Amino acid sequence: MAALSQVAYGASLLAVLWVGICSAVCVEVPSETEAVQGSRMKLLCISCMKREEVSANTVVKWYYKAEGGKDVPIYEYNNEKRELESHFRGRLRWNGSADMQDVSISVLNITLNDSGIYTCNVTREFNFEAHRPVFTSSTLIHLTVVAEAREDLTSVVSEVMMYILLVFLTLWLLVEMVYCYRKVVKAEEAAQENATDYLAIPSENKENCAVPVEE
The missing domain is CATH 1.20.5 (Single alpha-helices involved in coiled-coils or other helix-helix interfaces)
Known part of the structure; x- marks a missing residue:
């Protein structure tokens, strides 16, 4: 029985490694770090994860931290989209993909007060028969909001x-x-x-x- 458990555990690890190899087709693109006041800004968070046939429970949490402040939760995805209480209330939209590799959000009518550090935390629990590995990833976006667009x-x-x-x-x-x-x-x-x-x-x-x- 112990040998069978070891075999099942080894198969699960191989499956996880295969997931990592197959996720190479997903490209993690960094988000833009400058926005113009009054525009719509997409905070890009790409979390490459899995093959289509491997199911996983994904929880996404977005945080905002002003200069000299602390992290404040502003958005959460846990089987459903939920905008949390903050000064962004009513201005956040989910921009994620169906396969949960893109877990981005957008800020509408962005203001100068929205400059700061945005954190995208992704937690995944993969559903294997004998093992449920959990992986976490975090992406930081240092965003600066300007009054007018700068010439490239x-x-x-x-x-x-x-x-x-x-x-x-x-x-x-x-x-x-x-x-x-x-x-x-x-x-x-x-x-x-x-x-x-x-x-x-x-x-x-x-x-x-x-x-x-x-x-």
Whole structure:
């Protein structure tokens, strides 16, 4: 009987390891750390966990801590979504996925007072026949709320390069126009000089200039 229990326990451990290997397809993406006042901010919390056929009980708890303050529970998911009593009351929305790998929440109409540290705690109890391992994970999000959106460095560089290119093309067009204008003027001057030289030739010389016709 003891040997059977050891075999069952070993099989459970192998199953847990297999869960960890298969969860590699889930990518844990870090949350954004800056929000604009008055916007909707998604606090991203990805907790890669399991294969579809392995069931687990998942409990998610979100906490908020202001600068110099302490952690205050603001949201909880335990088979149902529950917004807790805090200054976020009425402004939190569940953004998690059906497979409970994405356990994110969103803050509506975010304010400057919402800057601080957000903690996402995830507890999972896997349901195996002989063993129920429990795993916990925690994600910290240091969020800063600003009054206005800051310009991204990439967009600034792109804008500067666009203006430089525009100035270069304008100068190149001006140079081409001046070059073509001078070319046309020189052609006209050469034509006028030829016409003047021709008019300056006496009329008898003009007749001698004619090509004799052979009989």
